[in-house]
Amino acid sequence: MAYEENARFYTRSRRFPKMIGRMTDGSRIPGGPYTLTQVGFGGFALLILLMTRTVWSTGSVILDLAITVGVAWGVTWVVGLIPMTRRNLLFAFVDAIAAMLKPHGGKYQGRVINLVKPHQAIGAAHGLAPVRTEPDDADPIAPEPVPAPKPAPVPPAIARRAIAAAPHSTMSAVEQLLHKAKNNS
């Protein structure tokens, strides 16, 4: 039988959990080895507790120190219980938090959409009544028709074209094009 070649992933060869089990002098760390995540979280807990000592201090320095070390070690131990996954634990944690806080309105073009609640448009703005300075009949928008000589009767075909040409000024170029095509046909 021919030799059967195998394929596999070598991801583990480079991504394996790094642990700290010894001090720089080579002696073992008690309770170790610890993962980097454990060390990070433990250290973080230690730092926080020491910085906030004034808030929770029992008064006794020895007792405070014991509590600090105890809690930090507890955090380290709890973090150690989290099963090791193939992914970077910290990133997975950050992503999970991010998933919890995803915006309610979604995103559009990279921006968070904030949906404004339906609301009534009332408030400080008031509709102002039009102020009239001149009488109605002097309104320049609607000048009084000047009596003009009665136009000669126009043949119906020309009249139609005139009506069709009337809205010219408001039409876009494409509309005009379509219009022209329609008229030509």
Added chain:
Amino acid sequence: MRIPAAALAGNLMWTRSGTVWVTFRLAGLTHGYGTEEMQRLVLGQHQALFQGLRGEALLLGFCATTDPVDIVDKMLDGVDVRRAPGWAEECALTLDSLEEIPLGERVYFLAIPLSAGNWRARSRSTWRAGVDQFREQLALRRSMPSPAEVAAVLAAAREIENRIPADFHARPATVAEQVWIMMHAEHRGLSLDEPAPDGDEPAGIAEVPATQLPTAMPNPWLDEGGQSDLSPHELKRYLPFNRRYLKVQSPHASQPSYQVMQALVGGPKGGWRMLGVEWISRVEQYELDVDWAIRLTVTSADTVKRRNKRAEEQLLDQVDQQSGTLAITGSGSDLAQVAETLAAYHASLNASDKEVEVQGTIIYAVGGETPEIAQARARYIAADYKASDFLLEAPLGGQEELWWAMLPGMPTTRIVRDLSQITTGREFASGFPIVSCALGDDRGIRLGDNITTGRHTPILIDLHGNIRADSSGSFGVVAELGAGKSVLLKTVAGDVLDRGGRIVAIDRTVAREYAVFAQSFTGKSTCVVDLLEPEWSLDPLRVLGPKKGARMVQSLFALMLGVQTMDTRGVELSRLLEGDYMEAHHIDSLGALMKHLAELGKTNAIATELLHLVRVVASKDLGAVLFDETIPALDLRADAIVFTTRGLSLPDRAEVENEHLFKQLPLEKIFGRAMYAMLTQLTGEVCFMDPGQLALAIFDEAHHITASRDGEAELQSFFRDGRKHGAAAAVGSHDPADFGDEVTRGLIKIRFVMRQTDEILAKRALEWLGLPVTPDMVREVTGNLSPMGPDRQVPIERRGEGIMRDIRGRYGKFRKSLPARSDRRQAVLSTPSSTVEIS
């Protein structure tokens, strides 16, 4: 994240980040069934592709829909519908039936960020990207790359194109295709997709300017976890664990698409076989649409060896750090496994100088109209992969990022790197990502559906096109009783006729199934010649005319009456059949010849002897088809001619080859042998008449023809010469040996094997097909082609399955489809056994 495109030109995309991406469309390599050699070839091509890349790349395999109109267009190509109303009706009905089923193909794109060019070019594009961001804020026009810049980048892109192995037929993607990728990503799972553009638009950068604008890319609205489906005050909003999906609303869709992106996070620890475990193209087998994208980072072996060296140092340090833990279950034992993997990796990298490291993030995406549908689909795939020890994971909080990662132009993000798998180029190639199971020709008759993968696309075959392309249009079908062999032959024959071709069939069944089938040929001139109850005469003198007919009469009498050409009777017969003589004595039929013999007999003893010999047959019911002058002569120009030979028997080979047995042959067998020889000659005569028109000869149950050496020789000459005359033969039998000797079998280019439950016959069928006769393949033919259900019936949806080899030597599984017209469908199912065959 936003749509990355800042400017598009041909297959180039200037992105917001300043990088230029170049996209190519790739064609899948043929890979369905095949020999190990073919598989190795596919592996080699993939390996060459990965080993030829450096840096980042994105490989996409998206499911594109196929427009039924396209398929029907191909069915109509080359046919004048005004002259073929039957075909037009068939096509119209096919269009309706295709509208109801999902059709599609997988399209492949390779997108690569260009790192080529000098520092000036690169800094200029980065500078412009920054300026563009600023201009956008001010609502100013975007700046476009200058023609010189485009030319420089195109030159770099061409270099990359040259590095892609030729078998992938890489061609620059068009702007339309780039927009299609974006649209497809937004409409995933909504059945709204347009077919992937063909790419026949003007190539290069001189395209329609509007499509070059990045605004052609539709901006999606994205909502990870479907937060907008929940009330803002709901506590559930903060519990995203069961909502690992992305809600995408495209501006072109009326409803949102819910999508689940899953990444491959682990494979079998012990590895998998290089050939046969196609872990990427596995998704082809599903009936649901799964898109995949592979984010690749390819690094040369030298760099990787340095990284591995560092890994080894770290490993040694870890051994020290973790010493003292439990030997078996402790973390220290994991290090032994890591060491083993590292050693194996190093060995694998050293296997070839060309070897590279591939860090690939394999993302599978499924979509649906609701989150439940999308999640159910995702679970299905994950479960199937898990069964083979490949683990898929939908990362929480990373759905949107992965969705963007599936699009060209997006930079690689942290989560993509985090989810990548490391292996060598050769081993990554074992996933066989870029494959296609296409079968058949690009136009023609709809033979059936390609069921090699989960996506059932129609297979078209173009017999006449193959002939015109200097190949052969002949095909053979091997199957056991009731597997659908006759249905296939009849359907193809009917379609050839409808498309303006001609058909001739020799039918030996008692039920006269082809005669019944011929009744469905409306609008075509059809002649059914029953040799025992003839409505048409086969008298060669009347059918072929005096010149050709005379020669055939001589051959016929030699076989039927033992009148040897060179003995005194033969010479006398030849004298009577001379052109001038026949004209002078008004001999224009066999009946007239008999009358003339009777007259001659008064003075000529040989003539009397001949007459008596002829009367042996002429006086029987068998002779009517030749000697009865009251029935009209067969018109060879008819569109369809069916010879039914029920009641005629043929001598077997031993009877012909042993003199003592030959002398005892009953009249039916002597007549049968002579008539079969004449029928095959006549068939050839009809089919070779007009090289410009396709003529198909159907020899169902071919063992009847090849039982005699004459028949076998005739069939072989048909296969050999048919192409030159625009003729093709279709043969069907239970065993390929029935098609004749090795040469004849080899001349049949298109081969179909349908269900064969007998192992020996299955092996022979596979051998003829050209596939390796492995236990797996034999099991496939005996047990997995139209298998019988518990009620002894083949389920309707599985009838008519088979394996085929097309004209290009590609293999795949097909399922015969039935004619769309109901009367034709009834006609092809006219045999008693086949009423349950397929529907």
